[in-house]
Amino acid sequence: MVEITGVEKGSIGAKCGFAAGDKILAINGHEIIDVLDYRFYCTEKKLVIECEKQGIRKKIKIHKAQYDDLGLQFETYLMDKQRSCRNSCIFCFIDQMPSGLRPSLYFKDDDARLSFLFGNYITLTNINDREIDRIITMHISPVNISVHTTNPELRCKMMGNRFAGESLKYLYRLARAGIKLNCQLVLCPGINDGEELKRTLTDLCALWPSVQSIAAVPVGLTQYREGLTPLQPYTKQTAAQVISILESFGDKCEKENGDRLVYPADEFFILAEEPMPDEDYYGAMLQLENGVGMCALLKSEFESHCDALDGVCSGAKKTIATGKGAYPLIKSLVDYARRKWHNINCEVVAVENMFFGPLITTAGLITGKDLIRTFKDRDDIGTLLISASMLRQEGDLFLDDLTVRDVSEAIGAPVEVPGASGAALLNAILK
16 A cells, blocks of 8 residues: 555546545555556556545546556655665675765665666565565566675675575576576675685576676775774785686676676776776676776777767866776876877876775765865866766765865865766867
8 A cells, every 4th residue: 555645737647536645555456565566557558546535445447548657646756665784794885984974875775676766786685475476477677686696605694694595596586587687796805706706607697598697896895894894805816816707707608698698897807907898898788887897888988979079179177086996097088089189188186085995996986075185285177077976866965975066165176077978078078
């Protein structure tokens, strides 16, 4: 049962007499619990909606086009409370954050509905048989799963949950039902890499084509790990060893199935100081949000736009702030553009992450305070260009709650946030 909080004027729902406070019990005989039920069963052309209006149960019949929206509004987009994580993973990044940040940053979600709606990853430890049946019935695809290891005992240890190994049964049920799965492996040196990684890849590759991608990312370690499980960062040598294993499985999958399937995150290539693959290597790029193929895509977009663009460069001074990991790539892109526009006046600066610690080198975790510390005493910035990944989805706040305006005022220079594409970055440099 879900409660309506509002009805759009002129909508189908309004014409049928729905009002705020009404409760939807079922649609075409199917109980409605949350947004997945509602969206799935509302796609029918003929609806019989069982509802409760002022304590009186009624049935309302509706005839509409298949995908027409009813115009009903609910308290939250899930029509239910967001589900939090039940695990205590030894590598959890949220556990490594300093105190004093906004409360939303400390919430650990593990909600299958968010996997469907927004691409979030779930561990399968916070789900039950009914929900698995619903995913299969509705054929919700893809589902993004944080696997980490297929060794049940090791999974329990890594995730701090005695049911973590048992919950792998849901992975195999979804695969057998033909649900498309994107799998994530957060690798910790000496724990789930090496032979354990080979075991996990063997198990997951056997589930192709249901498993359509496997991404391995290195554990992120901040300076706030007091009292947490001791973990080591990846080195050049150990990162190269991981890449070797992943490449061997990827080569085998590509040879046997025509699908590479297994991908190291960009950060592994950066840590190993190995050349980044080109765009074709990543196929459909199914795990961009995991940092898999982002560098290749940015490079391809930037260089293609650069080659095709017939325009002039203003010569205005620009400074690009990025993380230490992406610095070589961004610098190479600016140099590429400078071969065509000799008057480009753009500097690339690698910002050291003092907020989370020097082991964190990704641009997306740079805070406003780090930018201010880096640029406050400079008078040659021109316009500072930053990545949208440094800001929350609304585009207004850094992780430390400073705004773009706060940073701009503190450093005495305008701050711009180009779009995420390589073309947008080039346009920002040239304009």
